[in-house]
Structure formats: structure tokens, C-alpha cells
Amino acid sequence: MAERTIELTVNGEARTVVVEDRTTLADALREQCHLTGTHLGCEHGVCGACTVLLDGEAVRSCLLFAVQAAGSEVTTIEGLSPADGSLTTVQEAFRECHGLQCGFCTPGFVVSVTAFLAENPTPTDEEIREALSGNLCRCTGYQGIIKAVRLAAERLQPANAT
Amino acid sequence: MKPAPFEWHGPERLEEVLALLAEYGDDAKVLAGGQSLVPMLALRLTRFDHLVDVNRVEGLAGISRLDGWLRVGATTRHRVLERDPQVHEAVPLLARATPHVGHFQIRNRGTLGGAVAHADPAAEHPAVALALDAVMEVSSVRGAREVAARDFFEGTWATVLSPDEVLTGVRFPIRAERSGFAVEEVARRHGDFALVGVVCAVTAGAGAGDRLDRAALALFGVGGTPVRATTAERALLEGASLEEVGMAAANEIDPVDDLHASARYRRKVAGVLVQRALGRAIEEARRG
Ligand SMILES: Cc1cc2nc3c(=O)[nH]c(=O)nc-3n(C[C@@H](O)[C@H](O)[C@H](O)COP(=O)(O)OP(=O)(O)OC[C@H]3O[C@@H](n4cnc5c(N)ncnc54)[C@H](O)[C@@H]3O)c2cc1C
Ligand code: FES
Ligand code: FES
Numbered sequence: 001m002a003e004r005t006i007e008l009t010v011n012g013e014a015r016t017v018v019v020e021d022r023t024t025l026a027d028a029l030r031e032q033c034h035l036t037g038t039h040l041g042c043e044h045g046v047c048g049a050c051t052v053l054l055d056g057e058a059v060r061s062c063l064l065f066a067v068q069a070a071g072s073e074v075t076t077i078e079g080l081s082p083a084d085g086s087l088t089t090v091q092e093a094f095r096e097c098h099g100l101q102c103g104f105c106t107p108g109f110v111v112s113v114t115a116f117l118a119e120n121p122t123p124t125d126e127e128i129r130e131a132l133s134g135n136l137c138r139c140t141g142y143q144g145i146i147k148a149v150r151l152a153a154e155r156l157q158p159a160n161a162t
Numbered sequence: 163m164k165p166a167p168f169e170w171h172g173p174e175r176l177e178e179v180l181a182l183l184a185e186y187g188d189d190a191k192v193l194a195g196g197q198s199l200v201p202m203l204a205l206r207l208t209r210f211d212h213l214v215d216v217n218r219v220e221g222l223a224g225i226s227r228l229d230g231w232l233r234v235g236a237t238t239r240h241r242v243l244e245r246d247p248q249v250h251e252a253v254p255l256l257a258r259a260t261p262h263v264g265h266f267q268i269r270n271r272g273t274l275g276g277a278v279a280h281a282d283p284a285a286e287h288p289a290v291a292l293a294l295d296a297v298m299e300v301s302s303v304r305g306a307r308e309v310a311a312r313d314f315f316e317g318t319w320a321t322v323l324s325p326d327e328v329l330t331g332v333r334f335p336i337r338a339e340r341s342g343f344a345v346e347e348v349a350r351r352h353g354d355f356a357l358v359g360v361v362c363a364v365t366a367g368a369g370a371g372d373r374l375d376r377a378a379l380a381l382f383g384v385g386g387t388p389v390r391a392t393t394a395e396r397a398l399l400e401g402a403s404l405e406e407v408g409m410a411a412a413n414e415i416d417p418v419d420d421l422h423a424s425a426r427y428r429r430k431v432a433g434v435l436v437q438r439a440l441g442r443a444i445e446e447a448r449r450g
Contacts, residue, residue: 024200
């Protein structure tokens with residue numbers, strides 16, 4: 001099958017990747033960019049583990065072909081935290097609230113929650129649950145994750161910024 | 163799993179889309195948000211040699227008003243429908259049904275045209291189009307045509323679109339004065355496809371009294387296509403109680419048994435949802 005060369009920005013860096021038309025963005029990120037933080041659970045849109053930001057919006061990278069992302073800006077879990085490797089407020093909150101156990105689902109949750117709180121910084125509990133409905137976790141039972149979102153939202157309030 | 167190999171086409175003009183579809187016929191498929199097509203390709207439920215990606219086509223996304231209608235371009239994303247104040251004001255049922263589609267990550271990509279053309283029996287948008295008597299705008303190299311929503315859906319994942327045709331937009335009538343709308347559905351979890359769902363639109367008669375001028379009830383998740391409960395609609399206009407209308411709707415649908423729910427359960431729930439939805443819509447209509 002013919003391959004194409006495409007250019008896109010990943011975590012602020014210009015990247016050139018060579019892909020088949022059928023290569024998903026998720027596979028291009030993992031196999032060509034070696035960014036294996038984007039996880040693949042189901043590869044058909046259900047589990048949310050592969051969530052990345054495409055031009056700032058949370059999307060399933062398993063339902064997007066890499067060729068479609070040409071010219072776009074992609075942010076993966078690796079691109080959320082500062083260069084010094086410290087954790088973001090959302091990541092800190094997941095750690096403190098036991099929002100993860102095995103960690104397989106965590107990149108998808110953190111990316112989704114980051115996008116969600118950017119749009120809705122003062123969510124109700126119901127809105128939090130609804131926003132989390134697109135990500136599956138087989139370990140935690142979700143309660144720690146919900147707590148983490150609440151804590152992150154609180155800490156991200158301008159009045160609480162340090 | 164991974165999709166079988168295909169050639170991707172990323173045209174930027176509608177004419178190119180039409181030419182590609184005319185050239186490849188059955189071997190080509192339109193790719194919009196990919197939220198339904200890509201899972202089917204990945205699961206190898208289907209395969210095509212050519213995908214014609216319409217995401218970059220100029221002028222295919224967007225919302226405009228034209229005498230009495232709100233026109234929504236085919237590649238307008240669900241998230242836009244959900245947020246745009248113009249949609250809330252002009253076609254409230256469309257704005258209110260959209261958040262029921264999947265999860266926000268899905269709605270960031272999924273498009274109205276994709277949802278309508280995909281024609282999933284449990285999807286919200288085909289039922290909204292049916293209840294509101296929307297008009298589908300369709301194009302091919304053979305020319306443009308319009309199809310009424312009631313003539314558009316043929317069965318599970320099947321519409322009257324031929325392989326060389328593309329849906330370019332959907333026109334919804336702008337809400338009348340004194341009208342009310344409601345969406346009710348039961349799904350196993352938030353964001354899942356509905357087991358049963360109801361959308362309704364009613365218009366209260368002018369002056370005092372209980373009379374309704376118009377009543378439209380569309381049910382989804384109860385058969386191959388969304389269905390209008392016309393007997394129930396008539397009963398409502400003739401002044402039947404909501405309970406009677408709910409029963410009439412439950413009796414005129416023919417739901418199926420599957421691993422998600424039994425036909426009996428679906429019928430029962432449909433009746434209850436019809437009552438609830440109509441109760442809220444009528445209240446809204448009477449408030450004016
Ligand atoms: C986890 C998950 C949950 C979901 N839950 C729901 C739900 O609750 N309710 C719901 O309604 N949907 C749901 N969906 C599907 C929904 O998100 C999509 O909106 C919709 O079904 C398809 O829109 P799309 O733009 O992604 O279309 P695509 O997947 O790109 O295309 C779907 C089909 O429509 C055809 N098509 C697309 N655009 C056109 C056009 N302009 N002209 C002609 N043909 C066209 C394609 O060829 C294809 O056959 C869910 C999806 C996922 C992954
Ligand atoms: S791997 Fe993309 S949603 Fe599961
Ligand atoms: S922490 Fe294991 S799947 Fe969520």
C-alpha cells in the first residue's frame with residue numbers, strides 16, 4: 001500500500017511522519033513519534049484511552065486517520081506537563097485522590113479532564129460524571145477519579161492559584 | 163483491529179467530492195466525523211477501496227437562516243449544534259437532542275450529516291429530523307435534489323442516498339410561536355445508544371383552552387428506522403389524555419428483542435417516555 005508523508009505539530013514540535021492512509025493518528029503517535037503515552041484499549045471509539053487534543057479539542061485518536069491530522073496541532077499526555085517533568089494540577093489531583101491504579105486508562109482520563117476543565121472550570125458533580133462517561137476504567141471504580149476532578153477544579157480557580 | 167487498506171481522498175471542493183463518488187461508485191464511502199464509519203472499518207464490518215473525506219470541503223459546515231428555515235451544513239459538528247445560541251433559539255429540539263449523542267469527545271468530531279446519513283435506528287438526529295419534517299439536501303454529478311425526512315430513512319443504516327450522492331445539508335423549520343419540545347430516552351449509561359427514545363414537538367392553539375395545533379412524536383430505538391407515532395399524534399390533537407396517547411404510541415410501534423432489551427420492555431418504556439416528553443413539551447408550549 002502506498003505511503004504518504006505528512007507534517008503535523010505534536011506537543012509543540014513540528015513532526016514529519018510516513019504513514020499508510022489507513023494508519024490511525026494513535027498508531028502514528030505511538031509507532032512513529034514514539035509517544036506511547038497514548039494508549040489503545042478498544043480501537044473502536046468506546047474506551048477513551050487514546051484521547052488526545054486535536055487543535056485543543058479532545059478527540060479519539062483511534063477514530064482519526066493520521067492523514068486527516070496533517071497541518072493540525074496535536075497534544076498528547078506527554079505534552080501536557082511542563083518540560084521539567086513536573087505534574088500538572090490535574091495529574092497531581094489524580095495522584096492524591098487515587099484516581100488511578102494500573103494506569104492504563106489514565107492518559108485518556110487526564111487529557112479529557114484537562115479539556116473539560118478548560119471549558120467548564122466550575123463543574124457540578126453531575127457535569128463531572130457526564131464528562132467522564134466517555135472514558136472507561138477497569139480498576140478504580142471511578143470514585144477516586146471523580147474526587148480528583150473536583151480537587152483539580154478547586155485548585156484551578158483563579159483565587160486559589162499560587 | 164485495524165481497517166483494511168484504502169485510498170484516502172481529501173478534496174476541498176464539493177465538485178471534487180461528487181466527481182470522486184461518481185468515479186468510484188460502490189467502492190467509495192464518504193468519511194465525515196468518522197465516529198461511526200471508522201469503528202465499522204476497524205471491526206471489519208465493512209471495507210471500501212476509497213474514502214472521500216469531506217472534512218476539508220469548503221462551505222459544507224455552517225449554520226444559516228433562510229426564510230423560515232435553519233439550514234445546517236452536513237459537516238457541522240455536534241459540538242457546534244450544542245453550543246450555538248442560534249440553534250437553541252431557532253430549533254430547540256435539535257440543540258436539546260444533541261448532548262444525548264455519545265460523549266463530548268465523540269461530539270467534537272461527529273457531524274450532523276454523518277448522524278443523519280448513517281441512519282442508526284437508535285440515533286437521536288434522524289428522529290429529530292423526522293419529528294420536525296426536516297428537508298435533506300442531496301447532491302451528485304447528476305444534480306441536486308431535496309428529500310423529505312419521512313422519505314429518507316429506509317432501514318437500519320440504510321437511506322435513499324445512492325452511492326454517488328452526498329448529503330450537503332439539512333433544513334429544519336424554525337420554531338413556531340407557542341411551541342414546546344422535549345427529548346426523553348433510556349440508555350444503559352450516559353452516552354450509550356438509546357434502548358428507547360422519544361422526541362416531540364407540539365404547538366399550542368391560539369387563545370385560551372387546551373387545544374393543540376400541531377403534535378409530532380418520533381420514536382427511536384424501536385425498529386429499523388425512527389418512526390412517527392401518527393395514531394398517537396392524532397389522539398393527542400383530538401384531546402386524549404397523555405396516558406391514552408402513551409398507550410397508543412406503545413401499541414403502534416413494533417420493537418425488537420435483542421441482547422440489550424426485550425420488545426416488551428421497549429414497548430412499555432416507550433409509552434412512559436411519550437407521556438413524560440409530551441407533558442413537558444405541552445407545558446412549554448402553553449407558557450408561550
Ligand atoms: C462511543 C460512541 C458513542 C456514540 N453514541 C451515539 C449516540 O448515543 N447517539 C448517536 O446518534 N450516535 C452515537 N455515536 C455515533 C455518532 O457520534 C456520530 O455522530 C454519527 O453516527 C456519525 O457521524 P460522523 O460525522 O462521525 O459520520 P461518519 O462516521 O464519518 O459516517 C457515518 C456514515 O455516514 C456517511 N456519511 C457521512 N457524512 C455524509 C454525507 N455528508 N453525505 C453522505 N453520506 C455521509 C458515511 O459514508 C458513513 O456511512 C457514537 C459513537 C461512538 C464512537
Ligand atoms: S482505543 Fe480509542 S477509544 Fe478505545
Ligand atoms: S486504572 Fe486501571 S483501567 Fe483505570
